[in-house]
Amino acid sequence: MSRLSALLALLVVVSMPTATYASSGTPASQELAQPASAAEDPSREAREVGYGPDGFDLQAHRGGIGLTVESTIASFSRALEVGVSTLELDVQITEDHQAVVTHDRKVSGAKCRDTGPAFAGDPEYPYVGDYVKNLTLAQVRTLDCGSQTLPQFPEQRPSPGARMPLLSEVFDLVKRYNADKVWMNIETKVEAGAPEETAPREEFVQIVAKEVREADMLDRVSIQSFDWGALMRMREVEPRLPIVALTNGPQFLQPGQPGASPWLGGIDIDDFDGDPVAAAHSFGADAISPVHGFPQNGKVTDENYEPYVTKRMVQEAHRYGMKVIPWTVNDAPTMHKLIDDGVDGIITDYPDRLREVMEQRGLELPKRYPAPGESVG
Incomplete structure (x- = not known):
């Protein structure tokens, strides 16, 4: 190589852009940069090939509502002991900006009951029936969300006095169990249809x-939402987190209607011929999580059941490099049908039932984690 060629090569190297994690040490997530390629987002390649737990993904819906009152430390503990690969959970944000684990945007009297005001003379008391966003953490923590069971889940165990957990407390629980292979699939419960x-x-x-980063859980958390705009924004804010596009039927996607559905982050489903998989792929979703069929609480053995997830849908998603994780499936025949379709996992209220089906199919079962202080036996 001539001296001139060597000098030119050196200049090229010196002028090359730095990686996403610059010498300042500031994460790309804090700079709110949107990656356009693997070169701009060093985590992208790893995320695409390594997202999610190994093997078939058994996700315990709200901790496994069929077994324990939902979204409680007790439900997540029992799911870990039953043996799941992923804890599926929902997050709401309180008035004082705390991430609490609960599904409902409005405190449900069927699940929670008032025990007393957060402070004497609180004009907002009682809290049942209020929106979580209008209550402080101190107010929601007075609620007993574990004593009442739901009649549609006759096997459900109560957890008397259970408080609405913080997201950080669920992270702490998983660490206490040493459940180092378990993922958490967190739904941001943005109500795009009624944002107020x-x-x-x-x-x-x-x-x-911020909570995921502080818990050092970036390599074990995925973010799901029906609000695809929230997923697009999460990809900008924290590109290391896999994003999962939740989807429902026509009422959600709104095909054939003028403009975009409020749930799709500006995407008009008609631009994709009504195809939710292609639409989700267009903004970089790592997985799609569709309803399994209609009615939502139906079974493949029902006369009026219409499957939404099909082999064709799964094959299309896999061509895009996306996983398919349908919700919420509670009966064995429908589980078998979806496994035949080739899905990558299932969200269920009954993780014990899905374990039985997986065992029958010869699928590797997720590890069971004993309660802290208990021996394996």
Whole structure:
């Protein structure tokens, strides 16, 4: 190589852009940079090939509602002991910007009951029936969300006095169990159809991303949402987190209607011929999580059952490099049908039932984790 060629090569190397993690040490997530390629996002390649737990993904819906009162430390503990690969959970944001684990944007009297005001003379008391976004953490923590069971889940165990957990407390629980292979699939419960009823999208995204980073759980958390705009924003804020596009039927996607559905982050499903898989792929979703069929609580053995997930849907998603994780499936025949379709996992209220089906199919079962202090035996 001539001296001139060597000098030119050196200049090229010196002028090359730095990686996403610059010498300043500031994460790309804090700079709110949107990756356009694997070169701009060093985590992208790893995320695409390594997202999610090994093997078939058994996800315990809200901790496994069929077994234990939902979204409680008791439900997540029992799911870990039953043996799941992923804890599926929902997050709402309180008035004082705390991420609490609960499904409902409005405190449900069927699940929680008032025990007393957060302070004497609190004009907002009672809290049942209020929106979580209008209550402080101190107020929601007075609620007993574990004593009442739901009649549609006759096997459900109560957890008397259970308080609405913080997201950080669920992370701490998983660490106490040494459940180092278990993932958490966190739904940001942005109500795109009625945004005034939940915290703003930006608040959800920033707070959840911060909680995941602080817990050092970036390699074991995926973010799901029906609000695809929240997923797009999460990809900008924390590109290391896999994003999962939840989807429902026509009422959600709104095909054939003017403009975009409020749930799709500006995407008009008609631009994709009504195809949710292609639409989700267009903004970089790592997985799609569709309803399994209609009615939502139906079974493949029902006369009026219409499957939504099909082999063709799964094959299309896999061509895009996306996983398919349908919700919420509670009976063995429908589980078998979906496994035949080639899905990558299933969200269920009954993780014990899905374990039985997986065992029958010869699928590797997720590890059971004993309660802290108990021996394996």
